[in-house]
Amino acid sequence: MLTLKSVMTKQMTSQLIEGLIWSIEAESALKQIESFAENSKISELINCFKTEGAERNKFEKTQEDIRKCTQTWLEKEKSINKAIELINDDGTIDKLKTLQYIGLVTCLVHTINNRMPKKCKDCNELYKMDIGSRPLFRCMLCNVGMHNCKKMDKNLMVSGLSWMCHGCSVTCKENNIIENAKMQIINKTINGNQLKGKLESKRINEVKEKIRENK
Numbered sequence: 001m002l003t004l005k006s007v008m009t010k011q012m013t014s015q016l017i018e019g020l021i022w023s024i025e026a027e028s029a030l031k032q033i034e035s036f037a038e039n040s041k042i043s044e045l046i047n048c049f050k051t052e053g054a055e056r057n058k059f060e061k062t063q064e065d066i067r068k069c070t071q072t073w074l075e076k077e078k079s080i081n082k083a084i085e086l087i088n089d090d091g092t093i094d095k096l097k098t099l100q101y102i103g104l105v106t107c108l109v110h111t112i113n114n115r116m117p118k119k120c121k122d123c124n125e126l127y128k129m130d131i132g133s134r135p136l137f138r139c140m141l142c143n144v145g146m147h148n149c150k151k152m153d154k155n156l157m158v159s160g161l162s163w164m165c166h167g168c169s170v171t172c173k174e175n176n177i178i179e180n181a182k183m184q185i186i187n188k189t190i191n192g193n194q195l196k197g198k199l200e201s202k203r204i205n206e207v208k209e210k211i212r213e214n215k
Contacts, residue, residue, distance in 0.1 A: 120147035121166035
């Protein structure tokens, strides 16, 4: 007969094993990213990334190390920009031109983190998106690629179809983000329609007034 203690021990063991597997995969992913580095500065930036922090979604140490690493660099924004372009090879980098140094550091950390192992919410397996991979979908929030465990008929895909990764789904659920967004959309739609109705009513009254004046 299983006791509460044995169940908890089994769960903890499972979590430890999963954490160990994640760490191994994360280090492998980081090495794979570094293998694409075009120069020593990009390599240094990549090596600032702390996988142990990423597992807990804690990036303060990584950001601090990047700031220290680039402290004496000339054109450091340009170097960070190049690193982001290299790692985020899906072409969605238009906004980089508007970012200042702090924003670029945050973007770099986020971009590297998107290459770290993720848990697929469909098959519950860990997977990672290698540089050069072309996922069918990317998360509508964080841009991470979707696992290819599900075969989807491209002929059935329609414009506007979106997908959310496991991490963002959990975050949204825990913070009621989707429900809050729905309410904001509903309120905006209702208020917008009411305003539109008032404006149309005002225009109709103005037209009627002009007609009466011209009689």
